[in-house]
Amino acid sequence: MSVGASAFRRWAAEAGLPEGMAPLARAVGVSRTTLSAQLLRGRVRESVIIEASRALGIDPVESLSAFDEYNELAAGVRPPLQVEVLSQVTLNDAMTELLARRDPRRSDLLRPPRQWEDPPQYDSVRNWIDAVDPGTIRQSLSERFAVSPSNLATAITENKLRPRQLVEAARIAQTSLTSGLAAAGVLTLAEAGWPDGAREYTLSRLRDVALIELVQARLAGTLRGARRRASDEDAARRIQSTLG
Structure with a gap:
């Protein structure tokens, strides 16, 4: 999931980012190889747009809203529940x-x-x-x-x-x-x-009461994660023991 490369190039030009691949990659905070690969595939990851916006001092939400995939994003911002x-x-x-x-x-x-x-x-x-x-x-x-x-x-x-x-x-x-x-x-x-x-x-x-319930919920999640990690570690040890 990403945005179109041509749309990204248009946005980059409008935002004042450099045109050359090397300076553009530096400006958006990724390697030249990574950016080139994304452009060649025709899709650019949202993280590239967000990092570029931060570097330019532009609101990342407004930047993403310039793309068809996220054209409702800025209008859909509300205070959190x-x-x-x-x-x-x-x-x-x-x-x-x-x-x-x-x-x-x-x-x-x-x-x-x-x-x-x-x-x-x-x-x-x-x-x-x-x-x-x-x-x-x-x-x-x-x-x-x-x-x-x-x-x-x-x-x-x-x-x-x-x-x-x-x-x-x-x-x-x-x-x-x-x-x-x-x-x-x-x-x-x-x-x-x-x-x-x-x-x-x-x-x-x-x-x-609500605070204690919140603590209980977080403890339950932490326990669930600890059990999952312990299970994964046991499985890895069994595999290692089987392989010798």
Whole structure:
């Protein structure tokens, strides 16, 4: 999933990027070989446009909206829902808030200034989809992009949904079209239109029960990942033992 090479060349020219392959590659932050290969295949990855926009000081969302594949993106930017904001609160962030509330003596140490963990983080895409899913996102993505449910599940678990899939998921959920891109780390939270301090503000106003439930959900996800890694390691050891 990408944008057309000819459309990219037009956008690059309008944005004032250099025409030569070597200077153009330097300007967009990729190797000459990588950019040349993408142009020859006729498709350029969205990450190239985003990095070039950042280098030029241009809004990446506006840049992507110049392409047919994303022409509704800028118009579809809205403030994130509370459930979306909480979906990008990690276990460490939630635990820090919980510990600060439970032990006032540690409050000054645990509360701001704090370094919030920005996406992509473990399960950030899965958490976002689960937060906004009306019940049809996975099935709809599987059908619309001709991806098997198992491959789609793997892509979600590994934060590897492609940009157009993330935008389509947001469209199905009827939320901001950039929120999925933020959850996957394709865009920063600020580029996606999230207010500064949104996670801190939302988390601090959660009731204790809701905060504990959030911690439980993140612990469950962490346990699930640890079990999967342990299973993979056991399988690798068995294969190694069999091969000698």
